Amino acid sequence: xxxxxxxxxxxGKMKEYHYTGPVEHRFSPYSFxxxxxxxxxxxxxxxxxxxxRLSEGYSIHSRDSPKCYKLxxxxxxxCSGFHGDCLTLTxxxxxxxxxxxxxxxxxxxxxxxxxxxxxxxxGRRFFPYYVYNIIGGLDEEGRGAVYSxxxxxxxxxxxYKAGGSASAMLQPLLDNQIxxxxxxxxxxxxxxxxxxxxxxxxxxxxxxxxxxxxxxxxRICIVTKDGIKEENVPLRKD
Amino acid sequence: xxxxxxxxxxxxxxxxxxxYGRFYCNFIILSQPCPIQFVLSFPPGFPPSCSPSVPLPFTxxxxxxxxxFIFQGGxxxxxxxxxxxxxxxxxxASQKILPVHxxxxxxxxxxxxxxxxxxxxxxxxxxxxxxxxGRRLSTxxxxxxxxxxxxxxxxxxxxxxxxxxxxxxxERPSLYYVCSDGTRLQGExxxxxxxxxxxxxxxxxxxxxxxxxxxxxxxxxxxxxxATHRDAYSGNCVDVYHITSKGWARRDREDQLQPRFQxxxxxx
Numbered sequence: 001x002x003x004x005x006x007x008x009x010x011x012g013k014m015k016e017y018h019y020t021g022p023v024e025h026r027f028s029p030y031s032f033x034x035x036x037x038x039x040x041x042x043x044x045x046x047x048x049x050x051x052x053r054l055s056e057g058y059s060i061h062s063r064d065s066p067k068c069y070k071l072x073x074x075x076x077x078x079c080s081g082f083h084g085d086c087l088t089l090t091x092x093x094x095x096x097x098x099x100x101x102x103x104x105x106x107x108x109x110x111x112x113x114x115x116x117x118x119x120x121x122x123g124r125r126f127f128p129y130y131v132y133n134i135i136g137g138l139d140e141e142g143r144g145a146v147y148s149x150x151x152x153x154x155x156x157x158x159x160y161k162a163g164g165s166a167s168a169m170l171q172p173l174l175d176n177q178i179x180x181x182x183x184x185x186x187x188x189x190x191x192x193x194x195x196x197x198x199x200x201x202x203x204x205x206x207x208x209x210x211x212x213x214x215x216x217x218x219r220i221c222i223v224t225k226d227g228i229k230e231e232n233v234p235l236r237k238d
Numbered sequence: 239x240x241x242x243x244x245x246x247x248x249x250x251x252x253x254x255x256x257x258y259g260r261f262y263c264n265f266i267i268l269s270q271p272c273p274i275q276f277v278l279s280f281p282p283g284f285p286p287s288c289s290p291s292v293p294l295p296f297t298x299x300x301x302x303x304x305x306x307f308i309f310q311g312g313x314x315x316x317x318x319x320x321x322x323x324x325x326x327x328x329x330x331a332s333q334k335i336l337p338v339h340x341x342x343x344x345x346x347x348x349x350x351x352x353x354x355x356x357x358x359x360x361x362x363x364x365x366x367x368x369x370x371x372g373r374r375l376s377t378x379x380x381x382x383x384x385x386x387x388x389x390x391x392x393x394x395x396x397x398x399x400x401x402x403x404x405x406x407x408x409e410r411p412s413l414y415y416v417c418s419d420g421t422r423l424q425g426e427x428x429x430x431x432x433x434x435x436x437x438x439x440x441x442x443x444x445x446x447x448x449x450x451x452x453x454x455x456x457x458x459x460x461x462x463x464x465a466t467h468r469d470a471y472s473g474n475c476v477d478v479y480h481i482t483s484k485g486w487a488r489r490d491r492e493d494q495l496q497p498r499f500q501x502x503x504x505x506x
Contacts, residue, residue: 122355126394150323154351156332168326 030082030130031056034213035067036164037078038200039136040178041144045193046223048076048136049200050164051208051235053216054083063237066219067164070228071097072107075137076221077117080164081151082130089129092120110137114147114155121153128152132163137223144223162203166211170203197222201233208235301471303433303462304334304345305441306401306413308426311451312482313403313411315345316458318433318466319491320473330474339364340485342380342404347431348397348418356398360384377404378424381414385422392420401428403481411481433465433472440464451480455489 034055039048050067053060068078069090077093079086096116100108108116114135121129133149148161160178162170175181177199180188200220208215218233304317317334320327335345336357342364346353363383367375375383381402388398398418405411415423415430427445429437440461449457459476466472478489 118351118355122351125351125396148329150328150351152349152351154321154349154354156329158329158331 029127031084032081032130032165033061033083034165035065035080036162036166036170036204036207036211036214037067037080037132037134038160038162038170038174038203039078039134039146039148040160040174040191040196040200041136041146041158042191042193042196043144044138044142044224045196046076046136046138046144046146047193047196047200047220048078048134048223049204049218049220050078050080051204051214051216052219053214055213060216063216066217068219068221070221071113071135072137073227074107074223074225075110075113075135076223076228077113078134078136078163079131081132085129085131089120089131089133093117096120109140110135110145110147111139111157113137114149114157117149118153118155121149121151125152132167134161134163136221138225142225165213166207169210170207173203173206174199193222193224197231204233204235301469302334302347302431303429303437303465303469303472304347304401304431305427305429305434305437305458305461306345306403307428307441307445307454307458308411308413309445309449309454310447311449311454312405312480313343313413314454314458315343315401315403315479315481316462317345317477318462318472319475319477320466320471321350322471327473333477335477335479337479337486338380338402338404339374341374341406341481342377342402343479343481343486345401345403345430347399352396352398352418353400356384356388357400359387363387374407376406377402377412377414378406380404381416381422381424384416385420388416388418389420391418399430401430403479405481405483405485429461431465431472433462433469436465436468437461455480 034053035051037048037050039046048068052064052066054062054065067080067086068076070076071093077090079089093113097108097113117133117135128151130151132151135147137145139145146158146161147155148158148163149155160174162174176183178191180186197220201218204214204218215236215238218235220231220233222229222231301322302318302320306313306315315335319331319334321329321332332350334347335343336354337343338357338361344357344360346357360380360383364375364380384400384402388396396418400416402414402416413425413428415421415425415428427441429441441457444457455478458478462476475491477491480487480489
């Protein structure tokens, strides 16, 4: 078992090993377990996808640890970052969903879950959950909705968002392909479910090529009014 | 009618003459006894009684350009829309001007989570004031309330720098700057954020009382555009809000890359 010490550096990547003199190793309650999450919203569907690799430093703990969690029939959350905080946070969200269901006699909508998660995260403003959350689901009118969060609770509704270790690689690609940014003379067609699915698979294959913390397999959750469908796609295992 | 749901945390707080409202507790923490009894029922350890010692493995969003000024037609508030996080643009389309109620708008600068949540708390407290006292709190009162709510967190890493732009009681516009370090200032022109020096230079040259609404809007847009041109942490689009006696009105978001924008600068 490796302790999470200063050797890992601030963003979880290993620092270069040079002898610079005596170093004080402080215990850090955080650890970076890698993983990438992606969510895309369409006209009447939402797709939440994540890789299934759980790593720490140079080791891989598990090749089958997906980061998408089903919350309700219309909402899926993807959590990446520190796995311990991901587990606790999803347990807290599940408990709050049950309480809401019991006192209000209806399930929480995606927008309500997003607002609630924002206050849960901000409640730990001075010892935050080290989790990058993305919620994907259907709103009250049946349209796809994606809500992206930062670790302390700032959130907003998007059409697409990538989070986690490979987010900086995936987000520009999504900006170009789904948002049509920096493209001239191109027709802005609405995104169909098949095209979105293919794009998500391609994008994760690219991420697995270039990011060491992303790979092994891809778990895709497709949210439509008929329910949530899951799909598994293998990725690079090296 | 719907029943009020009693949260467990309400029973653990006690009555105080200063009714700031409740903060939702984290339910996992409730199982431990509350070591610090605050008048505001925050979860234990919030705010921390000692300096924070847990080094965070991530950085939070900072860096912006926001501005607001008063003129004969009311108040104009403008801001860019880029949210950056240690060199990465976390969100190119964030909203930095948040309406608090129909006649009050706040621009935000600092950590985006802090600004969003504290604006929400301010909106709730103003609404409670309105229900309890039958009249809307003035902008000066809202600024004082926000400054006093942020005071317990002075010295922590909370970072909120907001300008509250509002129209008081059907009479006159007012503009207040509130900062989490305790500053609370009234003025007629403020610019906040990493791009504020560039915005100030444009505004100081152009703001007059007698501007028309169109001139004021385009001046605000120009100021933000200049700042985004020079400041790395400001960019993307410009949001403009106009507050009058009838309330706030939002202008369409304009993308900085549009050639019409650059042409209008060349004409100046």
